[in-house]
Amino acid sequence: MYAQYDGLIFDMDGTILDTEPTHRKAWRTVLARYDMQLDEQAIIALNGAPTWQIAQAIINWNNGSLSPHVLADEKTALVKTMLLDSVTPLPLIDVVKAWYGKKPMAVGTGSESRVAGLLLNHLGLSQYFDAVVTADDVEHHKPAPDTFLRCAELMGVAAHKCVVFEDADFGIEAAQRAGMAVVDVRTL
Structure with missing residues (x-):
């Protein structure tokens, strides 16, 4: 898909x-x-x-x-x-696991790096991602596109060739402003 x-x-x-x-x-x-x-x-x-x-x-x-x-x-x-x-993973983690090693993947979150790193490491999920961009890594936060643009840059992928999975209006707007496709996971 x-x-x-x-x-x-x-x-x-x-x-x-x-x-x-x-x-x-x-x-x-x-x-x-x-x-x-x-x-x-x-x-x-x-x-x-x-x-x-x-x-x-x-x-x-x-x-x-x-x-x-x-x-x-x-x-x-x-x-x-x-x-x-x-905290437990949500069902979308199955998409992460299915694409692991096949496509570059990143996390783009409004959480601070200390929280994001702690959670991803604790749940054994860090290995799946080529990059993690947090609120500490960008000056302009969602709904600005900076978080997702930085993810694309770190993955080495053009923005228009990325898809973002989001559950929040700010994040959806940020993905659209970055010129990326977006999946509103609230509708899955």
Whole structure:
């Protein structure tokens, strides 16, 4: 089905790994410390954004005055302790395994490198990917195309010959802006 593409790029959270429930739980725990609330529906629109940008939006929704970087660091520290015990691969990992060694593959995620590396290594999935591009590796995050363009560059594949697997509107927009084909995994 994906034979016409020269490179495959996968978002991580919610696409190949079932991390979303743990991320939401970590946010709720950290926000409770500050008497702030998580708007579950509004946060979905920010899937794919770096943690500090999500933190800034939450602070704005709650009329808070915290530093988004401090709040993001607290959430990241907590989620790291929670993820190793709770995260499992999603069914799309079968596509990764099926194409392993046949096409270059990359992960393009809005997660920080410390979280992405920890999860991919813990689950034994790092070996499948030629590149992992995280929020730490680009200046402009999804919906900007930079994450996916960097993946293509590291794989040595022209952008228009890549397909991106995504579960978030920001990521889908980023793939389209990069001139790549995109599969919305929410419809699979």
